[in-house]
Amino acid sequence: MIKNDLLIKAAKMQKTERTPIWIMRQAGRYLPEYRKIREKADFLTMIKTPELATEVTIQPVDIIGVDAAIIFSDILVIPEAMGFEYSMQEKVGPKFKTPIVSANQIRKIEIPDVREKLNYVFEAVKMTKSQLNGKVPLIGFSGSPWTLLTYLIEGGSSKNFGKTKKFILNERKAAHQLLEKISLTIIEYLSIKIESGIDIYQIFDSWGGVLSKSHYLEFSLKYIDLIISELKKRYNIPSIIFSKGVFNSLEEMSETQANVISLDWTIPIDFAKKVTNNKKSLQGNLDPTILYANETEIAKEAEKVLAEFGNGNGHIFNLGHGILPDIEPSKLKFLVDYVKSESRKYHE
Numbered sequence: 429m430i431k432n433d434l435l436i437k438a439a440k441m442q443k444t445e446r447t448p449i450w451i452m453r454q455a456g457r458y459l460p461e462y463r464k465i466r467e468k469a470d471f472l473t474m475i476k477t478p479e480l481a482t483e484v485t486i487q488p489v490d491i492i493g494v495d496a497a498i499i500f501s502d503i504l505v506i507p508e509a510m511g512f513e514y515s516m517q518e519k520v521g522p523k524f525k526t527p528i529v530s531a532n533q534i535r536k537i538e539i540p541d542v543r544e545k546l547n548y549v550f551e552a553v554k555m556t557k558s559q560l561n562g563k564v565p566l567i568g569f570s571g572s573p574w575t576l577l578t579y580l581i582e583g584g585s586s587k588n589f590g591k592t593k594k595f596i597l598n599e600r601k602a603a604h605q606l607l608e609k610i611s612l613t614i615i616e617y618l619s620i621k622i623e624s625g626i627d628i629y630q631i632f633d634s635w636g637g638v639l640s641k642s643h644y645l646e647f648s649l650k651y652i653d654l655i656i657s658e659l660k661k662r663y664n665i666p667s668i669i670f671s672k673g674v675f676n677s678l679e680e681m682s683e684t685q686a687n688v689i690s691l692d693w694t695i696p697i698d699f700a701k702k703v704t705n706n707k708k709s710l711q712g713n714l715d716p717t718i719l720y721a722n723e724t725e726i727a728k729e730a731e732k733v734l735a736e737f738g739n740g741n742g743h744i745f746n747l748g749h750g751i752l753p754d755i756e757p758s759k760l761k762f763l764v765d766y767v768k769s770e771s772r773k774y775h776e
């Protein structure tokens with residue numbers, strides 16, 4: 429039993445007394461309590477040590493008062509389980525030891541035994557679930573197959589995704605084979621995460637927005653829908669899709685099996701509501717940089733998001749992307765308190 433189940437209800441478009449709020453990257457460097465643990469352990473050690481992952485997962489619930497916890501991990505655990513080692517370099521980000529350059533490498537990839545390879549994630553989920561003791565729901569997540577493919581081909585983060593685009597244009601069949609293998613791995617991964625205790629999951633498609641519409645549908649959304657449809661057959665928990673920068677395909681997203689569409693800050697939420705025909709719950713979408721402003725400005729912008737969604741259920745408040753590492757925690761706390769009290773009038 430979850431005491432505060434506002435997030436789950438909102439995801440299913442059920443009636444709630446106010447709008448729930450959680451924040452992408454809510455466990456992270458903007459919190460001094462996180463930095464204190466991070467001083468002693470590097471990022472990969474933190475995600476691979478269930479006690480540490482549990483501790484930082486719960487920090488924002490206790491310190492900020494968000495309506496959900498999101499398990500502390502990374503989307504890159506999937507490529508690692510598939511045999512691609514990476515390191516997390518300070519100020520640079522992830523770096524893969526052997527990026528994918530040929531179709532031959534893809535042919536050789538075997539679907540990994542995730543239960544064994546990613547046992548540390550499942551242990552962290554179980555430990556967190558037990559320590560949360562039903563206070564708020566626990567969100568699990570995965571990267572989208574497309575976003576993970578870009579890391580495997582670029583070997584890390586990228587500005588223009590030149591290598592990835594060259595690959596999908598010249599090795600289309602192999603690219604699809606890779607997306608399929610990643611999807612199958614994710615289905616098993618999220619299945620075990622669900623069995624370990626997560627209450628809802630989000631698919632982060634951080635780089636869907638670098639594709640043209642037809643390529644987005646072919647290389648990204650198709651595989652996200654494949655994962656969600658398969659999980660829907662097996663389990664009864666809601667799902668969220670976040671494709672950053674994919675304004676143009678909201679209608680197609682609303683035709684998938686997902687319960688919630690998470691919006692980045694460039695899309696007015698009333699517009700998204702119209703385009704998706706009120707079929708899905710919507711999550712978002714305050715510009716993360718608004719948290720640099722003073723409290724009066726934060727309140728004004730938060731109210732704008734609430735008002736744009738308007739009266740009724742099916743809204744989950746969030747930022748349009750992850751919180752930035754140099755935001756003051758008191759600003760986030762102000763936003764969370766504001767949404768908790770001021771969203772009530774939209775639910776009467």
Ligand code: CP3
Binds near residue numbers: 457466520569634750
């Ligand atoms: O939201 C949460 O609080 C849960 C934790 C979480 C992290 N990464 C922790 C993290 C989640 C959901 C992610 C997802 C993730 N990881 C995404 C998709 C979301 C998005 O932001 O678009 C992506 C693209 C990654 C890959 C990744 N991980 C990069 C590119 C980097 C380096 C950039 C950076 O912010 O330093 C990471 C590292 C990372 N993942 C950190 C955290 C807290 C910073 C690690 C540190 O403490 O130095």
